[in-house]
Amino acid sequence: MTNFFDKKLGFGFLRLPLSDPNDDTSVNIEETCRMVDLFLERGFTYFDTAYNYHGHRSEEFLRLCLTSRHPRNSYSITTKLPCPALKRGKTPEEIFTHQLQKCGVEYFDLYLLHGLDGEDAVYAEEHGCFEFLKQLKKEGRAKLIGMSFHDTAEVLDGILTRHPEMDVVQIQLNYLDWDNEIIQSKACLEVCRKHGKPVIVMEPVKGGTLAKLPDKALSLLNGEKPAHRALRFAASQEGVVMVLSGMSTYAQVEENTGFMGSFVPLTQDETAVLTDVSKIIRDTVSIPCTACAYCTDACPKEIPIPRYFSLYNERKRDGWQVNTEGRYAELTKTFTKASECITCRTCEERCPQKLPIADFMKKVSAIFDM
Ligand code: SF4
Ligand code: SF4
Known part of the structure; x- marks a missing residue:
């Protein structure tokens, strides 16, 4: 394994600062550049984007704010192959080539099949996507390959059994979804461990839900900021090599790089209290949407x-x-x-x-x- 995962905080390019809150493509480039620079200055290097984030322009924003301004060996980039785009008649090679151009690089450090569930995995198999990723790795156009995943632990077990070539798996993991019967954070993590696959965590703060807690839940955290507790929970799990944060402000980059620079795993007491915090959140949050905008x-x-x-x-x-x-x-x-x-x-x-x-x-x- 390369040293992409030296530090456990990754910068997700999906909730960047906007000039117009009603337009996902109106990313404030100047502010994002400042955020990227601070992230790198503080010794963090991992960036995560995807074909469809920010109205299909996130990869372009990554080029403008990162790759055109910093040497290639100072960061690593992950992006993803969108299976729905294949259904519109594009080939994996066409999409991949376009992504390299949009990002302004000649290779990706990590390339994932995006958002697989059981059905998409079969589609990806039938359309040669797993083979395509293997070939990319062989040619050095992707250093590592893997998938981001949204389905049950049983489905994940099936895919990893059929595809031992996957280097890493990106799953949704946070304390609110730990035992959730649909998301199955804990069970999916256990499947990854069983197959010896390092885990990248997405939605550690559940789209911001765990960053703003009801007062009753807040009082159980002994003064720690709720987003910090959520990120530390994810990063504390055995097998987790990276935790992504979709940071939207300079202050968030400052804070997250501050405490994740000298990351301290949760104690047993800090973990135990999250059961009560989760119950309070479930009683309060009406629609458990993560604002991923996939819909x-x-x-x-x-x-x-x-x-x-x-x-x-x-x-x-x-x-x-x-x-x-x-x-x-x-x-x-x-x-x-x-x-x-x-x-x-x-x-x-x-x-x-x-x-x-x-x-x-x-x-x-x-x-x-x-
Ligand atoms: S409703 Fe839309 S934005 Fe919310 S979690 Fe589902 S796909 Fe994501
Ligand atoms: S169900 Fe409603 S919100 Fe969903 S796609 Fe159809 S019109 Fe849009």
Whole structure:
């Protein structure tokens, strides 16, 4: 294994600072450059992007903020092959070549099959994607290969048994989803350990859910910031080599690189209290959306699904005082209202959390469109 994983914090290029909060492609390049520079200055080197993040422009932002400004040996890059794009007639080679151009590099340190579940894995097998990755590694165009994964531990076990060539696996792991019957963080981690695969963690803070806790849960953390506890929980697990954080502000980079620079694993007491914290969160958070935005491209009505779910959760947690109604009204000047959801459920096929999005959209509408 190379030294990509010297430090356990990776910079996820999927929630970069925006100039216009209603436009995912309006990334503030100057601010992102400052964040990237600070991250590198503090000795961190690992960057994670994907074909479809930030309206399909994240890889381009990586070139502008990282690869065109820093020597190639000062960082490592992971990106991913999107299986849905293959369904639109593109070949893996075409996509990969385009990704190299967008990122402005000649090879990737790590190349993953993106967001596999059981069905996508079969599709990837039938379309030669695993073979394609093996070939990339052989040619040195990808130093390591692997997959990011969203399904049950049983499905993961099956894929890793069929594909021992996978070097690493990226899974969703956080304390709230540890025993969740759909996400199965703990069980998936155990499968990776059984197959001897190092684990990269995505969603350690569950799309921000674990960064802003109800007061009752906060009081159990003895003054530690909730996002820190969540990142430390993920990084403390045996077999985890990297924890990704989708940082959106300079302050977040400053904080995360600060405490992860001298990472201290959780104590038994610090871990034990998270069972009670999780219970409080589950009783409070209404829609467990991680704001990954995988669903938004699929919506024929272009409804900003994660934004509406975030407002709904805020409204439920904090009540009237946070003016979610006003912010919803503002969003609907640009976007389609929740009430215009046609219940087609196309979005639900893309949701890694397997959320009944159309049903939740009715709840959003009942509050904000009345
Ligand atoms: S169910 Fe509603 S939110 Fe989902 S894709 Fe269809 S219209 Fe969009
Ligand atoms: S609804 Fe699902 S796919 Fe859409 S942003 Fe939330 S977690 Fe991601």
